[in-house]
Amino acid sequence: MTVSQVMPTGNREDEIQIYDLHKSFGDLEVLTGITTTVHRGEVVCVIGPSGSGKSTLLRCVNLLEQPTKGRIFILNEEITDPDADVDHMRTQMGMVFQSFNLFPHLTALQNCSIALVRVLKKDPEEARRIAQENLEKVGLGDRGHSYPAQMSGGQQQRVAIARALSMDPEMMLFDEPTSALDPELVGDVLSVMRDLADGGMTMMVVTHEMAFAREVADRVLFMDGGVIVEEGPPEEVIGNPKEERTRAFLSRVLDPTHVHAGDEDTAYAQRHRTAPDHDGNGKLPPGTGFHSPGGVG
Amino acid sequence: MSAISSTTEAPRRKKLSPRKRAQRIRIVQYAVLVLAVVLAALTIDGRQLQQVFFRPDLVVQTFGPQLGTAFVNTIIYTAGAFVLGLVLGTVLALMKLSQVGPYRWLATIYTEFFRGIPAIIVLLAFSLMGVAFPGFSFPFDPYGTVWVALGMVSAAYMSETIRAGIQAVPKGQIEAARSLGMSPGMSMQRIVLPQAFRIVTPPLTNELVLLTKDSSLVYVLGLFASGYELTKFGRNLANSFANITPLVVAGLCYLVITLPLTYLVRRMETQQRKATR
Ligand SMILES: Nc1ncnc2c1ncn2[C@@H]1O[C@H](COP(=O)(O)OP(=O)(O)OP(=O)(O)O)[C@@H](O)[C@H]1O
Ligand SMILES: [Mg+2]
Numbered sequence: 001m002t003v004s005q006v007m008p009t010g011n012r013e014d015e016i017q018i019y020d021l022h023k024s025f026g027d028l029e030v031l032t033g034i035t036t037t038v039h040r041g042e043v044v045c046v047i048g049p050s051g052s053g054k055s056t057l058l059r060c061v062n063l064l065e066q067p068t069k070g071r072i073f074i075l076n077e078e079i080t081d082p083d084a085d086v087d088h089m090r091t092q093m094g095m096v097f098q099s100f101n102l103f104p105h106l107t108a109l110q111n112c113s114i115a116l117v118r119v120l121k122k123d124p125e126e127a128r129r130i131a132q133e134n135l136e137k138v139g140l141g142d143r144g145h146s147y148p149a150q151m152s153g154g155q156q157q158r159v160a161i162a163r164a165l166s167m168d169p170e171m172m173l174f175d176e177p178t179s180a181l182d183p184e185l186v187g188d189v190l191s192v193m194r195d196l197a198d199g200g201m202t203m204m205v206v207t208h209e210m211a212f213a214r215e216v217a218d219r220v221l222f223m224d225g226g227v228i229v230e231e232g233p234p235e236e237v238i239g240n241p242k243e244e245r246t247r248a249f250l251s252r253v254l255d256p257t258h259v260h261a262g263d264e265d266t267a268y269a270q271r272h273r274t275a276p277d278h279d280g281n282g283k284l285p286p287g288t289g290f291h292s293p294g295g296v297g
Numbered sequence: 298m299s300a301i302s303s304t305t306e307a308p309r310r311k312k313l314s315p316r317k318r319a320q321r322i323r324i325v326q327y328a329v330l331v332l333a334v335v336l337a338a339l340t341i342d343g344r345q346l347q348q349v350f351f352r353p354d355l356v357v358q359t360f361g362p363q364l365g366t367a368f369v370n371t372i373i374y375t376a377g378a379f380v381l382g383l384v385l386g387t388v389l390a391l392m393k394l395s396q397v398g399p400y401r402w403l404a405t406i407y408t409e410f411f412r413g414i415p416a417i418i419v420l421l422a423f424s425l426m427g428v429a430f431p432g433f434s435f436p437f438d439p440y441g442t443v444w445v446a447l448g449m450v451s452a453a454y455m456s457e458t459i460r461a462g463i464q465a466v467p468k469g470q471i472e473a474a475r476s477l478g479m480s481p482g483m484s485m486q487r488i489v490l491p492q493a494f495r496i497v498t499p500p501l502t503n504e505l506v507l508l509t510k511d512s513s514l515v516y517v518l519g520l521f522a523s524g525y526e527l528t529k530f531g532r533n534l535a536n537s538f539a540n541i542t543p544l545v546v547a548g549l550c551y552l553v554i555t556l557p558l559t560y561l562v563r564r565m566e567t568q569q570r571k572a573t574r
Contacts, residue, residue, distance in 0.1 A: 114487065
């Protein structure tokens with residue numbers, strides 16, 4: 001069966017269905033045939049070396065990147081269909097970014113309520129109530145009136161989670177939510193995510209936190225070179241990997257004394273320093289006036 | 298070789314320490330200044346100077362209700378042109394960032410055209426519209442004419458600034474907005490533009506200062522006295538008094554508007570710099 005003939009399973013439990021997903025940037029093939037399904041309530045952690053296409057996979061799922069080939073179904077509706085109501089489908093998937101991407105000109109409460117009012121057309125009072133509820137869920141009920149720049153990275157990331165949760169999504173996508181945080185702030189964010197997982201949220205999490213993946217994931221995908229090299233329960237993929245590439249990767253990240261432990265970090269830092277996200281426009285006077293968390297080195 | 302001989306000679310000549318040298322340079326600078334002041338005092342007749350540029354009785358005569366009208370008119374011409382320029386400049390900036398090629402070309406042609414020709418020509422051209430198209434006139438004449446002419450010119454400059462401001466908003470902001478289900482238009486309106494305008498407030502305020510001064514070009518138009526702004530008013534009085542004092546007063550009035558604005562820009566810029574620390 002060719003990909004164009006693929007049909008959604010129609011099963012309500014199959015929330016994210018990805019078939020033979022390819023993505024290239026110019027000549028660079030980043031994803032070369034990814035097929036997987038994320039089920040209702042499942043927590044899937046995506047691990048793999050820097051540049052293996054983890055972020056790209058996640059961004060294809062809510063069409064922040066347009067796949068070159070392949071089909072993706074969200075709740076059995078095709079998001080890769082050119083006629084799909086992508087804006088509506090995105091309201092069903094919360095997304096949390098590595099660099100938070102909070103709206104700096106809005107308070108925490110407004111960050112959480114703006115899409116409720118503007119997209120879901122909720123009454124402002126009700127939107128505020130929902131926003132407050134979700135801020136409380138992430139332990140920031142008293143910071144509703146703070147602006148992002150007045151909060152720590154960990155608090156900002158929790159507001160970002162609350163913002164996504166406020167839309168009452170069916171599933172959540174996380175792209176390395178703790179990578180930009182100081183080590184002592186990682187725990188708060190992970191515990192919010194743990195609560196979400198315990199509450200039965202469907203989650204797809206790109207992460208470098210192996211301990212978290214081991215504890216929370218139902219399934220781990222190990223990606224390398226644009227394909228899923230190995231997948232299965234964390235005890236197997238992380239605890240007892242079958243593939244040589246998985247073993248090599250895990251020994252690098254799990255054993256800090258390993259000779260090549262630094263490689264991963266260096267490669268990562270290099271790629272992300274030049275990330276287009278943080279490109280200012282050189283023509284303006286210094287400073288945009290806003291805190292850009294990911295860019296702070 | 299000369300290079301070698303000079304280095305061998307160097308130790309013999311007594312070299313000044315850097316501190317001594319700096320001190321000597323400063324002494325020379327002060328000496329030149331003192332000399333210039335003394336020369337000026339000897340050659341320039343201070344009283345005559347004051348009689349030409351700042352005669353007290355003419356200062357008093359210049360101050361009057363008409364100066365007030367001219368001052369207010371300068372502000373009205375400027376403000377109207379600024380608002381129009383801001384709106385048109387934003388539209389042009391969005392056109393420049395459009396996916397549709399022809400919009401980008403049109404906006405670029407517009408910008409290059411109006412930045413490349415003297416504002417005074419635009420102003421004159423618009424003032425002749427009524428002659429060229431009989432029966433045509435701008436609403437709120439002469440204000441309408443000036444607003445449209447200066448607004449169209451300043452829109453060309455502002456569109457570049459605003460475009461740069463929009464592009465300075467990190468891409469992640471649009472991605473976050475889109476991931477919440479916002480349409481491209483809504484993301485632009487609710488998320489990007491508010492941030493872009495904050496970024497460009499200082500350069501746009503500078504544009505306002507320039508525009509305040511450019512409003513003086515209105516003096517080329519044939520106007521009724523009620524439409525005079527500071528320059529035209531000052532020039533007419535200067536002509537009838539055969540004295541420069543009214544123009545000096547008019548110039549000082551511009552400073553009353555522009556200096557606070559310039560100060561404001563500097564404060565906003567330091568604040569932005571602090572905020573990014
Ligand atoms: N917009 C883009 N344009 C061009 N190349 C891109 C773009 N986005 C990603 N890439 C490239 O695609 C490859 C995969 O990137 P991706 O961000 O998906 O990797 P990743 O697995 O998330 O890595 P990391 O752990 O460093 O985040 C990299 O080589 C990257 O340089
Ligand atoms: Mg990534």
